[in-house]
Amino acid sequence: MFDGEDGVMAEADKRNGDVIPERGGIPGPEGVSFPEAGVWARIATVFAGPFFNFILAFIMAVILSAFSGVDLPVVGEVLKDSAAQEAGLLKGDVITKIGREPIHFYREVTLISSLNKGQAMEIHYERNGEKKVTTLHPKYDENDGRYYMGIVNGGAYMECNPLQVFQYGFYEVEYWVKITYKSLGMLLHGQATKDDVAGPVGIAQIVGDSYEQAEENYGTPYAILVMFEIVVLLSVNLGIMNLLPIPALDGGRLVFMLVEVVRGKPVPPEKEGMVHFAGLVVLMVLMVFIMFNDIMRLVR
Secondary structure: OOOOOOOOOHHHHOOOOOEOHHHOOOEOOOOOOHHHOOHHHHHHHHHHHHHHHHHHHHHHHHHHHHHHOEEOOEEEEEOOOOHHHHHOOOOOOEEEEEOOEEOOOHHHHHHHHHHOOOOOEEEEEEEOOEEEEEEEOOEEEOOOOEEEOOEEEOOOEEOOOOOHHHHHHHHHHHHHHHHHHHHHHHHHOOOOOHHHOOOHHHHHHHHHHHHHHHHHHHOHHHHHHHHHHHHHHHHHHHHHHHHOOOOOOHHHHHHHHHHHHHHOOOOOHHHHHHHHHHHHHHHHHHHHHHHHHHHHHHHO
16 A cells, blocks of 8 residues: 555655654655645556556466467357247358447357347348348247357357457457456346355365366366466456445545546545545455355355
8 A cells, every 4th residue: 555545644644754753753755645646646556456457367368369269259050940040040150249249259149148138139240251130039948047049159269370369368358347347237236146256265266176177177288278267357357346436445546536636626535534444344344244155155
């Protein structure tokens, strides 16, 4: 934490003396404290932390694209009497967009399909180099309790050239961003339960199980790539969560700084500190609940 960032020592820091009595005679830091820096310098500083999460995720995604290639959104099979067959899709069609959402991986098709609640889907695709558009009406499956498009993954993978690794590395990060904010939306709308959320204990279990299964089935090199993918997921998740406008998180601090930009003067540090403290208490309670839930899952 930067000197004075919590607002508690803001008044003492303003004196900028060589020795600050409230700190037991410990020499004060050189330069200016965090509250005394310009507002845009503080905004850049606070934003830099979450932003680095996305940089790390992009680096890992580039490595993944280089070594594992990418899964192309190619239709492998159209099931009989399915929504896809009625929409006119055929084996070998390449899906390029669903609604307004561009498609780069088959995983994105699966994600959109799994979250669909019966709404019509505008499918943009290419067939033999020709661009086409059709409307698909997903069909409900009573056994699984969800709607299906009626297509099967074609298993088409592409090895990326040196330029494509950066392009698809960006798409990889974008994919996990979509998953994160759509998952948050599901939580807010009550479509996810407490068992769909994991804390440090649950994440450690997921990482361990993923590595063991990958190594057992495909070997150590593949297991390492799985770890890289988990790093991408966690980094994107941390970046987005930290930018949420919640007190005590970077996003909450940014809200106060943007208010300062609009008002032309900062919010009194005592009031801001109280808001962040209240947010921290709520986050701590949430962390305890999630950790307890993780432990209970382990002992079941």
